[in-house]
Amino acid sequence: MKYVIVACGSGGHMLPGVFLGRYLQSRRHKILFVCSNKRLDVKILKRESFLIRRLNTSGSSIGLLKKIRQIFKWGESLIRSFFFLKRFRPFAIIGLGGASMGLISISAWILKIPVVIVENNSTPGGVNLVVGKYSASAVFSLNIENFIFFSSNFIYLHGSSFLQRNFIENTLTNLSIVGGSQGSGFFNFIMPIVASRTNLRDIKIMHQVGKGQYVRIRESYDVLGCPADLKAFISNLLKEYARTLIMVSRAGASSIFELMLLNRYFILIPMLTSKDSHQVLNSCSLQKDKKCFIFSQTRVHLKQLVSRINLSENISRLNKCMYKDFP
Structure with missing residues (x-):
């Protein structure tokens, strides 16, 4: 057809x-x-x-x-x-x-x-x-x-279920930080600090930094002694997200679509300048189903965000075991 x-x-x-x-x-x-x-x-x-x-x-x-x-x-x-x-x-x-x-x-x-x-x-x-x-x-x-x-x-x-089977992989190793095409600036400012303070086990960091930001954010991670895989633009989202254990993301339409494919716990920081506040509404809709945790961009606290990422690792590893034991 x-x-x-x-x-x-x-x-x-x-x-x-x-x-x-x-x-x-x-x-x-x-x-x-x-x-x-x-x-x-x-x-x-x-x-x-x-x-x-x-x-x-x-x-x-x-x-x-x-x-x-x-x-x-x-x-x-x-x-x-x-x-x-x-x-x-x-x-x-x-x-x-x-x-x-x-x-x-x-x-x-x-x-x-x-x-x-x-x-x-x-x-x-x-x-x-x-x-x-x-x-x-x-x-x-x-x-x-x-x-x-x-x-x-x-x-x-x-609920994006028609594609979910393409996203279940045995190797879930990434903390993925994705600000989207318009909302990466705030993440570029705080996430190198946050990532350097987490106590994640065997976790690799993947950070989408946006156009023209690679060199500056690379220096931020290097100064903090935190290795990270930085990408200006993710060309193969399917492959990259399939390895994601923990996700910190905005709450735009594509982010919601992709995160529902992952079917794992994630952290959302909605972009406040989104049209008609749709990112805030998206986040609230998912939080009702207990599928995410929301931080407000204006009131985010670094210690709380670090703690939530550490907790999310435990939740995601538990979900991974559930997928393995109960296919």
Whole structure:
């Protein structure tokens, strides 16, 4: 079968779409991935084997002339999406959010192609909220109270279980520190100090530091005498996260998706500047199910964070033994 996956604009949309595309490809389905022209989208997809189409879907512009120009660009992208969907003729369109989904959904409605919405946040994004009213089905990662916004009769709570078996490895050795595409600055400031004060056993540290920060953070770890594997960008998240025993992370859509795949205890520090405070809401939703521990960025205490990481190691090792003894 043929599927179109639509995601753009942020790692929270793109990375779950890539995971889903790889999963469907492994089942011999043909994938067309629709994204934007943003640099992040291009970087994430450059190593993938999907068919790729890019649409000009930049946000609202300031000034009358720029707004008029943007409307024409949207119109051009809408026409392009209509014709490549007509040629590709997918069985379904899977949308994970982003402005591209708005244009694709109009073309899908004209061509009578069913649309499936995948929402990994506890609060649906604006595009998913609108498109969801007309979608054939909706899929959620979190057990949220916003199902009422979706008119579909077919709503599923998947909890990322369709990919979990790919993440159970015998070697769980990492303390992984991931700030995401926009929230790594705070982690870069405090986590070298925190990591150097933990008393973890046989644990390796993997820290995603973000673009242009490698040299400075490398010096911080070296001064503190704490060995760490630093990465500006993680190209193979599946492989890296499969080794994770303890995770310290933000709470964006992609982080939630990935952490639910791990099915282990983790620590979240939500980014306070996230749109509509969705990271705080995501964290609270997971904490209700006792799947994480939350620290507020404005009130985080280093001793408490170190203690929680040490405790998380014991919890994660216990979970690992449970997986081993009770498959």
